[in-house]
Amino acid sequence: MATALARGCVQSGLVAGEDVLAADPHEEAKQAFAEQVAGAQLVDHREVLAKANLIVLAVKPQVMPEVLTQIAGDVAERHIFVSIAAGVTLEKIASQLPPQTRLVRVMPNTPCLIGMGVSCYSLGPTALPDDGKAVQKILESVGQAYAVEENKLDAVTGLSGSGPAFVYTLIEALAEGGESSGLPADLAGELAAQTVRGAAEMVLTTRKSPSELRNQVTSPGGTTLAGLETLKEQQGAEAFRAAVTAATKRSRELGKS
Numbered sequence: 001m002a003t004a005l006a007r008g009c010v011q012s013g014l015v016a017g018e019d020v021l022a023a024d025p026h027e028e029a030k031q032a033f034a035e036q037v038a039g040a041q042l043v044d045h046r047e048v049l050a051k052a053n054l055i056v057l058a059v060k061p062q063v064m065p066e067v068l069t070q071i072a073g074d075v076a077e078r079h080i081f082v083s084i085a086a087g088v089t090l091e092k093i094a095s096q097l098p099p100q101t102r103l104v105r106v107m108p109n110t111p112c113l114i115g116m117g118v119s120c121y122s123l124g125p126t127a128l129p130d131d132g133k134a135v136q137k138i139l140e141s142v143g144q145a146y147a148v149e150e151n152k153l154d155a156v157t158g159l160s161g162s163g164p165a166f167v168y169t170l171i172e173a174l175a176e177g178g179e180s181s182g183l184p185a186d187l188a189g190e191l192a193a194q195t196v197r198g199a200a201e202m203v204l205t206t207r208k209s210p211s212e213l214r215n216q217v218t219s220p221g222g223t224t225l226a227g228l229e230t231l232k233e234q235q236g237a238e239a240f241r242a243a244v245t246a247a248t249k250r251s252r253e254l255g256k257s
Contacts, residue, residue: 001084002058004112006037008142021048049074054134057083057093061254064088068096075101080131082106082121082138086157087254090124090150102127104135107156108142110164117143118160122150154255158248166243171196 002022010017017039024030030042048055049071059067064085075081075098082104083093090105097103103124111117119139123132132147139145148156171192178188202213218224231237 001108001110001112002056003033003036004110004117004142005056005058005108005138006033006040008112008115009138010037010039012141014137014141021052023048045071046074049076049079053078054080054082054138057081057085059085061085061088061257064093065096068093072097080104080127080134082135084108086161087154087251087257089255090122092255094124094126100126102131104131105150105153106135106139107153107161108139109160112142115142119143119145120148120153120156120160121145122148122153154251155244155248157251158244158246161251162247163244166240167196170240 006020006022009015010020017037018041020037020040021043022030022033022037022040023043023045024033034040034042043051045067057064057067064083077100080102081093081097083090084106086107088105090103093103093105094101101124104121104127105124106119106121108119109117112119117139119142121132121135121139136145136147171189174192174195175185175188178191179185183191199213202208203210206213214228218228
C-alpha cells in the first residue's frame with residue numbers, strides 16, 4: 001500500500017520521485033518499492049525522520065508499537081505521521097510519541113494499486129487543517145478520499161478496506177456459476193468481472209440506488225427474478241452483510257490488542 005501511495009503521488013506530480021524516502025527492515029521490500037517508484041531513495045528510518053516532513057507508517061498493526069518506540073526520539077514539530085495500520089487508534093499511536101505530534105489515521109484499500117481506490121481518513125486532535133488537505137491530495141492521487149470521524153474507521157475497514165476481497169469472492173462465484181452452466185472458464189471469468197465492474201459504474205454514474213437499478217432489470221417470471229429468489233433462499237446478501245460486520249469487529253479487536 002505504501003508503494004501505491006508513493007507511486008500515485010509521483011505520477012500525479014505531487015512530489016518528485018527523488019523526494020520520496022523509503023525505509024524497511026526487509027531488503028527485498030525496499031528493492032520492490034524502488035522498482036515501482038522511480039527515483040525513490042532507500043534509506044534507514046533515522047534518515048527518513050531527518051529529511052521528511054510527512055511520514056507514512058505503513059506497517060502491520062502488531063509491529064506498530066515496536067516501530068513507534070524506534071522513531072519516538074527523532075520526532076520533530078514539523079512531522080506529520082499518517083498511519084494506515086488497521087485498527088490502531090490515534091490515541092494508541094499518540095501514547096508512544098511526544099505530546100502534540102501531528103497524526104492522521106487512514107484506511108485505504110487495495111484498488112489504490114491501480115488508481116481506483118477509496119480511502120477514509122481522520123485527523124488527530126493536534127493535527128492542523130493543512131495536514132488534512134495534504135493527506136487528501138495524496139489519497140486522491142490513487143482514487144477517492146473522504147474525511148470521517150475516527151469512530152467510523154473500523155466500519156470503513158470492514159466495508160471498503162476488506163470489501164475488495166468480498167467482491168473477488170462474488171466474482172469468483174459468478175464465474176463458477178457460468179462455468180457450471182456451460183461457459184469456458186476464461187470467458188466466464190471475464191463476463192463475471194466485467195458485470196461487476198459495469199454494475200458498480202451504473203450505481204456511481206446514475207446515482208440511483210442498487211435496489212432501484214435491480215428492479216429495473218427484474219421482470220416478473222424472468223431469469224433475473226429466478227436468480228434473485230435463489231439468492232434470497234441461500235441468504236446470499238446476508239452473508240455479505242455478516243462479512244462486513246465480522247471484519248469491522250476484528251478491526252476493533254486489533255485496536256484493543
